[in-house]
Amino acid sequence: MKEPWSIKSRARECAKSGEAFQSGQKIRAAIFPDPESSGYLRKDYSIEAWEDRESEEDPFSCWLTTYEPPVTEEKAEDVVDDDPETLLKRLVDEEEEHTENARYILAVMLERKKLLRETDTQEIPSGILRIYEHRKSGDVYIIKDPQISLTDVDRVQEEVRQLLDPESTGTEEPAENIES
Template structure:
């Protein structure tokens, strides 16, 4: 699975201009051959969603000293996961599973049950924010494999993947 940043330095991938501190810009995810790539656009170059765009969001550039870093909001991550689940593309199976792990850790999904059939073990998860349930096949990945991909997802989606709980520390996420 490959993840690619088209403009890692914080610049527009169309006109090449660097983003200024506090400048609003757009990020979009495109499916790539074996993963996803992200392109960033300044407001002048943003033309709205185009065919083939997997998901997109608006964000703001923060230069140093910038903490706390601005991360995409939960809606972006949830929409990304929802899109992954809509297409039953087998090449995305690992990614669906890893996104489910991430969202369970972030408590954006709740595990309802597990079922097993001839195709494997499936986690039935519920997303209260979307009012939907999803089935995700357990890909049987090791903790290291999950951590590797989560790191890449984190840099492309600008999501915090290293903290298991954002709002409270009750309970334990013991899914991986």
């Protein structure tokens, strides 16, 4: 079953009061089931608004974070077409079921590089969802944990390597074995 996981961006103002957030302000981010689809909605609240909100709407996931204004311009040299972050965004946007393993491995890679932080883990009938927040932009990625077995790790790592560098075949001979 194809499930819609998409990137959820940080809001610039409180979902309840409409008041603009200030740089460095502690806020409460929450993911709610979307009543109009099978996906999720992100809402950001000031701490006061979160405490005063109606309890009738229970979040799927929530966490405390620090608001930073969105980055408006990225330097061209900072963006590489086939870097893990760009690839993860593309795969999440495409929502292809066969890339589930690669999305998970990329999210873990970015977490280890301290670009993403795991904010929550939720069990759903079809498995486990891991919720990651991008440390700089505040974007949230909802990634299904495919429970990759140890016997499949090498294959999945090679799949990710091929996605990051489609021109490499992974079968190059060491330099000392190549005749000139």
